[in-house]
Amino acid sequence: MGSLDGKIALVTGAGQSIGRGIALALATEGAAVTIAELDAGNAKKVAAEVEERGASALAYPCDIRDNAQVAACVAATVKRFGGLNILVNNAMASVVGIPLEETTDAAFALSFATGPAATFAFMRAAFPHLQGDGRIVNLRSGSELSGLPGYSAYVAAKAAVGGLTKVAAREWGAHGITVNAVAPFAPGPTTQAKFEEHPEMLDGILRSLSIKRTGDAEQDIGRAVAFLVSPAASYITGCTLMVDGGGSFL
Ligand SMILES: NC(=O)c1ccc[n+]([C@@H]2O[C@H](COP(=O)([O-])OP(=O)(O)OC[C@H]3O[C@@H](n4cnc5c(N)ncnc54)[C@H](O)[C@@H]3O)[C@@H](O)[C@H]2O)c1
Secondary structure: OOOOOOOOEEEEEEOOOHHHHHHHHHHHOOOEEEEOOOHHHHHHHHHHHHHHHHOOOOEOOOOOOOOOHHHHHHHHHHHHHHOOOOOEEOOOOOOOOHHHHHOOHHHHHHHHHHHHHHHHHHHHHHHHHOOOEEEOOOOOOOHHHHHOOOOOHHHHHHHHHHHHHHHHHHHHHHOEEEEEEEOOOOOHHHHHHHHHHHHHHHHHHHHHHHOOOOOOOOHHHHHHHHHHHHHHHHHOOEEEOOOOOOOOOO
């Protein structure tokens, strides 16, 4: 028996890293999962991994910058599984590591299109299906609290996701929908490779953490999301859970 038996989840950007970890953690608790992902090959791979855990999966290649594709993804999930109970807005693409004054309009627009605009479009499309006992988890970042040089578009977009999370938590509680966020730290393969090349980078980060290790996408971030969408968290809404080893405190 899992805490999410019979539930239907949609996770954006679930083709790799944290999104994959979330999809697998939800599947382990018994949820069927739609993998909404730009990379069709990775979507298929993660769908197979979800099925290996004994859960149903729908690989759904799409570009979350396109509202028509967002609506179609929600509709395909409802058609395939008969409903939608859990929405996780995880995907985001950003150009980072550039000073604010050199950040282009295109770089700024990319963060906003894949961050708050896609999160908004998925929340609006999912709303009718989530009525009664729905759960939303959005992905934020500890960098919203500290500011992070070189990340102007990213941090601004994440702060907007935070705003949407709070307003929806206020508006949708009466509809039986909880809306929460997590701020994770679980570097993906590209960042891990950078750490291997420059161990001093990782040392610097670990010095700033209370728990001296990097997070695991499934065991740390995925299981925290699985808790927020479980019946045990039915009285929690508008909360941002920092799952970053004590990197930042709200
Ligand atoms: N990794 C961390 O430590 C960390 C820290 C703070 C916040 N976050 C947030 O957590 C989330 C996941 O981070 P990650 O490191 O796993 O990211 P990632 O870049 O490894 O994965 C993002 C996924 O989203 C998909 N994607 C990108 N653009 C898309 C589009 N237009 N349509 C559909 N799918 C698209 C990518 O193909 C990829 O599979 C992001 O919102 C990120 O900002 C991550």
